[in-house]
Amino acid sequence: MSTIDIMVFLAYIIGIAVFGGSFFKNNKSSSSYTIGNNDIPGWVVTMSIFATFVSSISYLALPGNAFLSNWNAFAFSLSLPIASLIAVKFFVPLYRKINSPSAYTYMEQRFGPWARLYVSLCYLLTQLMRIGTILYLLALTLNAIAGWDIPAIIIITGVVVAIYSMLGGISAVLWTDAIQGIILIVGAIVCVVYILLNMPEGPSQVFNLATANDKFSLGSFSLSLTDSTFWVVLIYGIFINLQNYGIDQNYVQRYMASKSDKAAQRSALVGGLIYVPVSALFLFIGTALFAYYDSAANLPLELQDPSKSDRVFPYFIVNALPEGLSGLLVASIFAAGMSTISTSFNSSATVFLTDYYNKYFKSNATDKEGMKVLYISSAIISILGILIAIAMINVKSALDAWWGLASIFSGGMLGLFLLGVVSKSKNVKGAIIGTVAGILVIIWLSLSDILFGEGSLGSSFHTYLTIVFGTIVIFLVGFLISILFNRKDGETLTVDDNS
Template sequence: MDLTLRPLDIAAIVAYLVAMIGIGIYFSRRNNSTEEYFVGNRSFSGWVIGLSMLGTIVSSATFLALPAAAYVLDWRQLAVNLVLPLIAVLAVLVFIPFFRRGKLTSAFEYLGMRYGTLPRIYGTISFILLQLIRMAQILFLVSIPVQFLTGLPIEVVVIVAGIFIAFYTIAGGIEAVVWTDVVQAIVLMAGCLLCFTYIVMDLPGGVTQIIETGAAENKFSLGSFQWNLNERTFWTVAILGVINWLAIYSGDQNMVQRYLAARSTHEARKATIIYSAIALPMWTMFFFIGTALFVYYQAFPDPAIASLETDQVLPYFILSRIPAGLAGLIIAAVMAAAMSSLDSGINSISTVTVVDLLRPYLGDEYSDRFYLRVARTVAALVSVLVVSGGILFSSIAKESMNDISLIVTSLFGGCLMGLFMMGFFTRRVNGTAASVAMLLAIVFNAYLGFSLLGWVPHQWTLGIHSYWIGPLVNLLFAVLAYLLSFVIGTSSRDLTGLTVWTLEKSGRRVEALPPISSSVRTLE
């Protein structure tokens, strides 16, 4: 069967891409300051930010990988996301008020105010490196189905996709990113529903057949409920989900920047509730699509399936069973999932580079227009690095790609969540205690990562499963920082508004603090 894109499919994809370019060009004329470029003058409503969050967090890997996981196994990976509402409540009540105070622009400005320079720089560099690796992987992964559908060399797909995303992101700033994310989130949801609808329409028994056959094959299982933290049980995945979502909601610049771009704290909270309310049903739908595909090909066996990678089964169904034009819309949804993650990453890296690494040290000697030019230059450089990384990943084995990710995560993923948690919830830990504990935790992190890669003699390893590297490193940091605070002493900084115990004291002056351009020197 010929699975190349049909003219109507190409037309749907081109229409979507032209719309993205148009949004970028429109907003490029409105970016006259860093305040506009980074946070859109803090003018977005809650529903816009909520859909932007959805577009940012749901990547192309999610669109393809979650149905593939349910198709080949069951729903156990959904447990990661079942804990999302609990962490969202914490974000609404605690995290958002912290970041909304003082008109911050970067998550790491908080670390600077709470601890000082070293943790702030560490957090910024860690975020940049991890984002570069993540974006390169996303670009590579979305290029696989596009190559599968078009027959183009994967290097060409990576380069064209990277240049396209870079154009509207560099030109339009956060406004282009947010509004393209909104469109991409809508396209994503529409594509998801179209896939499910056509599977159900073809099956004689519809949804009932999917549920009955899936249940008989144990495809709805959430994994074993035994307490075994070295296996991928429900409890293991759920605990890792808590840690993952804590890290995202409390210190991921992609999320924090959206808190800050909302027009008020109320709108930022509303955005988080909207995102959380949509995201969990959407992830569940992705898993249901995977189970539905399994049932579909049980009912209608297709010899071609045996020769496909698991991630290619959904694209195969789309082009072989869904009418031209609508299939193109779903392929655009796959592309949208990647683009919304990549444009957010590019903009967030340019933001933290200027706000955390340049402006505190260059200060007001340079104009705001200079920093705007620097932000666009950084975004262009990041785009080149991401495209280069995507090409690199396309030329190495998947095992090697995972090794590279593991090395970077082990060295730089470190104790970021611990830094934010100890900052939010303790008054004892000062900058010195945090910095010493942070350096020790990084060394421990590198040791665990290198042990997992086999670079440490077996007799010197702890035998820790890779699942637990991040949690253990953050736990070690928290324990060390708290104990060191008894030796070094408590913080001498004014912690008004910087911990849960002192937040209410700053309530009257939240909106009165000056904007970033005039207050940046006070952050250190």
């Protein structure tokens, strides 16, 4: 990176930190820290929801996938309108009615304290790994571009995000998310324009080469459950995004930070829909890079390996873009990652205060005590996230193993939530048995190759379908057993006040 690039990048980092920290004066209570003061504009919440969707993973992985293959990943984006509409109609009004900073208060209302404890613990564990993973990926990217030390990048990035998210609370998170969302969109547009204007035969050459190589394909439309077909990715996207909108604390806090029910619904809908064209923009960058280089043979040998396709975009940034633009694009990648990390810091601290401290330690804590807990828990979470990121430098197999466990947890979370929303029964036995059954199915699908060898029934399904099958089993088993127990006990099914 040139001196100008470094200056642009550092200006972004310092500017975001100072801007986020300036919201310190708004945090007069634990409530203002977690859900704001009812003064955050709707467009800020909308852009924050969008920025939560986009991480540095998608900023690098989507161009890499399109460069290597086609637009099959866009089927995931096409699931968002479906999930957004369901969220607007059912999920947002539900959480606004409950009026709790925590997404998991609802779980206790439906199935008791065990459900709240289980789901919130799963959330905290997955957020820690999410923080560590993104910090690690950001460090890898900057190391490849600028050659800076990976542990140093992880520590500095983690500390900067922790400081402004702790000082500014949810207001800082939402406003910086909005700014970062704009930066990453601008960076992507600039990149596309530069590639199109620098094609030897003009912009049309990108479309000609892409069409000739079937790069705009959405994948196979067959009904196979083994391959990454259009339908498999679409269904997977629906379930993942229902999980995001329905049980993810990151999104629920944004519903609660909105000024009104209508504002929350509008932000949930528009914030999700913005991701559709932006993801298409990311995919187009990968397609344009394929045309720009004409073939992978023109890339350095280390980037011709298909497993390293995610590095193509950073390679282009540092080797092809002029001074200044490279710094802007690196800032865009960090914008995507930092917005996700700051959200995880704030939401995890909120869960710790609401679902643990106020529940099991001191229910009548003062605002001063609540703020102290939020600051301490945010600091602990940031330190743990940094340590996990540093551990990932050498322990990559542990990362793969953990994400297998994370998929197990997330499947249980979504299935239990859907059971609570749809079922009219409050039978705890049904919920517990359904959750256990679903988790066993997810474990079977996830570890089938290891336990039973290749070619077993479990290994015949695409990995994307693991959460789909697991969630369906939790819901169906829980629902049917609840009906069975209620009939056995002679109870009449009634609609729960909170369902």
